[in-house]
Amino acid sequence: MSHPPLGNLHPSISAIAEHHPPALSFLNPQFTDLHAWRKTARAKALELLRYAPPPVRQDPQVIEVVDKGDYVREKVSFASTPWTRIPAYVLIPKGLGAPAPGIVALHDHGGYYVHGKEKLVETERESPHLIAYRRSGYGGRAFADALARRGYVVIVSDAFYWGERRLDLQQTPPELVKEMQRRAQFKTGVAGVNETYSLLEELVMRHIVAAGATWMGILVHDDRASVDYLCSRPEVDGERIGCVGLSMGAMRANWLFGTDPRIRVAVSVGWMTDWRELLPEHIARHSWAQYVPGLTGWLELSDVAAMGMPGALMVQQCAQDALFPPIGMQRTCDRLAALYAKAGLSERFAYRFYDAPHQFNVEMQEEAFAWLDRWLK
Template sequence: MPHVLGSAIGTSFQTWLRRHVRNRGEVPKFPETESEIAAHKQAVRSIIEKAAGPTPEYDPLIPEIHQVHQRDGYRIEAVSFPTFGGLRMTATAYVPEADEPVPGILAVHGHSAHGRRDAKNQQRCIALAKSGYFVLAVDAIGNGERSIELPGYYHGGNEAAAMLLTGYSVFGIQLHENYRACDYLISRPEVDASRLGISGASGGGNQSFYSGAWDDRFSAVIPVCSTGAYRKMIGTHNCMCETPFGVAGSLEQYDIMAAIAPRALLVISARVDNFSFRFEDAESTMKKAARVWELLGCPEKVAFESLPVEHGYPPAARELALGWFNRWLKGAPDSDPTAEPAVLIEDYATISCYPSADSSQVLTLPELFVKKREEVMPKNPEPRMEQVRELFGTPSVKELDMEPITRLPGPVAGSIGTSYLFHTDDGIIIPSITYWPDYSHTADSALLMVGSSKDDLMKSPLVRQGLLAGKSVWLVDLPGLGESRLPGEISEHIERILNIRGHISAFRACHLLGLSLGGLWIGAAQSLLARLSETAKQVSLAAFAGPATVFLAGAGLLEGFERVMVFNPLASYRLGERFFNLHYESFIPGILKIGDIPEVAALAAPNPLTVTAPLGHDGTPLSVSEAADVFRPVIKRYEALGRRQAFHLVGEAEANSLLLTELIS
């Protein structure tokens, strides 16, 4: 199918999103005088707290040392300790031989297959221990020995998205667990609690600067290959652990960095890195952040270095970090790069808490999801419409200008096509391929179709059925989909590697800004309805792929459609503890706090609603009897309103014949 404008539309959506950076909600004034610094720092902390969730009630700090190995000048301990909510952090302590307390370093990792046990993580930890630092290397939630599958598994896929359903996030869990890890670090008699540092690369670098801004106990902070600018991260692919809700709507990264002052901050970037961590952006970010250290009279305590290396924590970065720690945690006269000592990498079993285990021995992300799902869900959910509006960010209807672009041949004899652009005053562009049943270019009824792309929609028999029934058929790419796909959206190759599907970069960009991607889609659908209704007396909506679940859950907000039809939506978030083969946008943040999909979808009554071949947690269609059981709340509400005939629950086998009948009628 021909594009209307091609990649330009995805770029325009990216531009629209980036205009929201540090431009939504309460945006703190960046300090211009020393007297303004405290208020700015408090504002930054409040925004981080809102994104992470309130500080949890920590479990009693009762650690367990699983094994100990003596080495030349230091010893290794495999240790675990509780954090909160039944979670237990697996860790390795590298303890130097010393006669008095030494500085402590919290070593956080990025997206390596084996978490803290990864050879590159071991390298820097052992080198620091041999240089006189007590190092606590921890496994982040869903990584290393805390993975769903051992020896390691990506934690930012559907498991991270599922946590959002409950109002919790991997970002928040990491922030609060790192705080608890610091508690454990200072509980050790070998550690001088007044001399603490934190460092990591990539996702570990993000953890470092967020924890550094959050926890004043860290005297020295070194994020590596993780800094850039939110305005450039928006629209690119990163992990959900690096995506705190709403932070980029109120802050830029220089705000986060500035909140670390007057403590010592060294930011290290690679000159060969992905677009999220461009060294040019990091340099600009740090140039602005450094003004706060200047106002405080300690400009020597902040530095930025870019290295001619690739993404990671390479030797040159480790030497810079060691010099920085030596100056600010040991009192060395300068922070010159310091050569690290030679190290011996350990076998995984030597540093494991559970070396003989073939599965995780601590609470995993899916198990935590099940636990939180039960905690947050109302016992007898009766969601209200205002709660659903809030869930989707109060979708707004915008006036759409419509511009015809070109004529196209129709898929049915006698039909004709036209490509259109819909656009709003604030820069949203929605491309459409429209087919008319005849050359009059008019029809009393219209069928609006949305899905992953116009190309996919064209494969649906609904296109032909609609035209034969005398309807105009509008194939539309909503923001972030099809032609509107962000330039930095993940590829199918990466989807296969990470076992995820959908439009993750669009979902993540909206989440980072405090927007709802689903809310944008609902608002766009209502805006399109308003425009199509100028010439069509009746407009039906058919949603496929990721939008199907969004429009099912948000069906109560879709007013004025002749009928809303959703195909292969996720039926429920309660049918399993893990999710497979589902679009990322099917996970609606916070929904379980008001109810499951059927309870929320029931608010569509009494308006006509058809649900076709809904999916279970594994991405396969439910049987008719299973679906009827899951959608009992919807059926009951339609019955209570005397409109049972307006709700159709259709099995996979019956879909085509029933839909044809509906369209003709």
């Protein structure tokens, strides 16, 4: 017989979860008006994210332009706060006769911090590690490129702590880095660097919380800044914006869809399980970046995504995904179906389980793209 990871403490924690149901869920009978509920729920969700920097001019800069044949890849940067600039790729199809729909493509966590946006965008002189990673997680396809070839203007930015925004280990106390490398059991090369970053996540989270914010708050704010930039482009129709992501990218998509009314459609791949469903066995398998203290007393993750109604949402789950309990994935999808049904919007929600491990393979991508086409074209 297996025991919960926290042993004798589990009953107390389980009782806390049971006695703190989400007070602002749209499924609660006191909520009948979708618009009024969404306004209240979004305000609480944004409050819990604890991150509201002052407005700033984005001051966009184009760093590089590469002709990719049927589309152009720009590398850009723009400000999201007075203290932050975000590096991103923007993919622009050629031959646009009118403003096109836009997609915010959101990269994953994957324990792979060396790259962020490059996971989804094909670049020159790619490392074997990146190619292998994309093969295992994305069927070998840079799906942002596939979306550009389909006629979408696509933006892919580096999340805080990934890619060009990762921690500079050269500016980190050497004794701390050595300790993390020791804990990484002497892994070398890219694997060792990624393991070191993974072990440092807890320290980063402590600093963010001590500073008065949440890591998820930073991610959501910056992703909304990506929407700002995308909508500022003359090639983009700001009334037709969607988002899609795998894993942590799906978590980012859930929050972006729920908090930004400009997002008309979302595809959430491999991260749609309510937090309570992860207790007790699966909670430790997820990054510090994704926790929002106090959230579940007000909203479950499915409620956060449902704040995007009347926007259209597709959830793709992987039946062999070891990061989530199968029954938890199913119950959360059923709960989302109930949320959309209560709003009279059942046709705007879809979910499917795939007989695959944690990934966004080409078959899944094609079905996701068809969903985006349905609501944006």
